[in-house]
Structure formats: C-alpha cells, structure tokens
Amino acid sequence: MKVLIVGSGGREHAIAASVAKSNKVDEIYCAPGNAGIGMIAECVPIGAMEFDKIVAFAKEKKIDLTIVGMDDPLVGGLVDELNAAGLKAFGPKKDAAILEGSKAFSKDLMKKYHIPTAAYETFEDAEAALGYLETAGFPIVLKADGLALGKGVLICNTPEEAKEGVKSIMLDKQFGSAGNKLVIEEFMTGREVSVLSFVDGKTIKTMTSAQDHKRAKDGDQGLNTGGMGTFSPSPFYTEEVDAFCKEHIYQATVDAMAAEGREFKGVIFFGLMLTEKGPKVLEYNARFGDPEAQVVLPRMKNDIIEVAEACIDGTLDKIELEFEENATVCVVLASEGYPVAYEKGFVIDGLENFTGRDGYYCFHAGTKKTDEGIVTNGGRVLGITAKGKDLKEARLNAYAATEWVDFQGKYMRNDIGKAIDEA
C-alpha cells in the first residue's frame, strides 16, 4: 500500500521509520518532510497546512492511508477534508482534535467528567483575569487557550509576573488568536510523565511511558522548548500509577469525548503530573509527542499500519500492543541559541555513522538537503536515539552517538535521563 505522512519534524521521521518496517507498505511519501525522512520516503514540497494540495496529491497518487503527525493540520481539520474526498486518514477529526486545540475545552471536559486535573478558571476578558489574580495564590499557571507551539504556558511566581503574562497573552496577543481565551490554573508539583495511546473511538490502548525534558538547559533551567530529549520507559510510571490512570483518566477521557459527540480516533497523548494527591492531567495532545515518538515507536513491536487501521476501523480491541523489554533515550541536538535566535544552513558531518548501526537512530528534525550536503534548518536539528538493556545503558549509548555527528553551533543538554539515577 501507499502511505503519506504529513509533517516535517523528528516525530514524523520516527513515524516514517516505523511505517517503513511494515511489510504491508510499498511506497512512503511525506509532505513536506526533511532530509532524513527523504532517505526512507519521497518528500513532496507541500506544506502541512496546504489542505487542497494534500488532498489533490493523495487522490492523484491513490494514497491508501495518510498519517497526520502534526497538531496544526489536525486541529484545522485535515482529516475531515481527506475523509470528505473518500481518503483514509489516521488522526482525529477537527471536532475531536479540539482536545488539544482548546485548553478551555479540555479543562471543561475534565471538570464535567471528573477526570483529575489542576483547579482552574477560564477568562475571555483581560480585566476579569487581572481581577482574579488579586486574590490568587502563587505560583500560578497561565495557559493561552489555543495552539502556541508548546510555548503558551507561563508559570508565574509573583502577581507582577502574572499580570504581565495576562497582558502579553490577552492584550498584546503574543500567541495570536490562541490568546483570545486564557486558562488560569493551580500550580502543581511532581514528576511529569507522557503516556501516548491509540484510540479507536471506544477502545484505548496505552503505549509504554516516556518523559520529556522541556527546558533548554541542564537541570531544567532556561526557557521552555519543544523538547530537548526524552527517555522511555519512565521508572516513575509504576503499576500503581498505571492502575490509577486506567481507572480515572484514560477510558474516562475516551468515553467523555464520545458522550460529547466528538468520537476520538487517533493518538491521545496524556501529559501527566504525578502529584502527592495522585496522577493528574497537565494537558492532552491529539498526536504523538515530539520527541516522545522518537523513544516510544522504536520499542513498539506491532506493525504501526495494522494499529492505525484498527483505530480507523474501530477494531482496536483485537490488537495487543507489545513493546520491547528494553529502554531508549533521545538526545536532541539543537542549534546554539534555540529557542530564541539561531542560525541555519550549517553542514552536518558524520550522518553516515548511523548506517547499519542496529539500535541507533538519527531522527532528523530541522534539516535540509542542499548541493553542499545536508544542512541545519531549524532550532531542533537531530534527535539522537539509542536503545539499551536498561535506561542507564540507553543513556550511555545515546550520548556516545551524539559524538558521531557534528555541525557548527551544535548544542545539547547533558542530563537527559539523569533523573533515572534517582529512581
């Protein structure tokens, strides 16, 4: 069969690598893709938000399945448009992708269906939000309602910071229309865990756990980024935590969406915080995480196409998800200056060192093929992933592999997965 993947990051490279392992698949296309994806798929120069062009391409090539990796096209309704043209697509429709597209929606859903999450209030008016801050406790968390490249969350330690935050989100529209509504939320503390799951509208099957490192610098210092590295599984995601989440969070979310007439098919990503009062939902995403996909998918034994088709057909109950009994660590190699200002266009040396190395992956995030070779083309450039028998070994392997490649301005965190030493 012919598969089209929509997106251009490390997550889409990891999805493409999984798809390439399926013996059901003959041809893989990616719109728009990147230099790494181009090694295993045919990249087509169509942007992820160019819905008409994507639909026309999928029709022309007789694509059997389109996998939408990114949040923007999901929230914008790409799956609806593909379906309307009679094409099969993996991912939630627009009315279900709102689970990620609107934080106010997801918070209200959790409240209505008693799914554990932080206490919150929603505001559409900046004056009201500023008034609320007069009596609030600190720290407090401000969240722009809509999509903001993972940057729409501000943790404010003082009333002054929070007031500035309300102004920049709601009045100055730092995140554009994503800031038309604002969620103000109780600050929680605890370990964070990411749990990705496949959902077919009724049945949910969770994948192995992972943990992201969102801050730019070692020791969780610096600005929030799209993610500087991940590991899987999380030693903090115990059987007890899993049992609690199964009882109170996972199925409850799927049932809540169905009860609202917003049947969810695709991937739900549960961002969890393990608080003293038990696990609570920090956020939902309607897609694989990036860079969570880079550590979860390499450990999955199932054929991703079979699982995706079961989600679409509503037969996920027939599938048993299986993961390898090992561990993975992904270290992101970024451009110096990310997530603020950085240069692009530097040649990347050593990519060939990954060829034929079992258990090692060089997932491309921001790269481009040019006449001079493959060059850096984004803030996050590569996601170096390695397996190991346990997390410690995977971490050693991943950091060793970060030395195999080089480019000007190469920057990484040196403590990805370090928390596992405390486990």
Ligand code: AMP
């Ligand atoms: P989100 O985009 O909702 O995942 O938020 C980004 C990051 O902000 C999360 O990964 C947490 O580290 C942090 N965060 C979000 N909500 C809260 C909260 N209520 N309490 C503490 N930290 C939070």
Ligand code: GLY
């Ligand atoms: N790694 C977090 C995300 O994909 O949103």
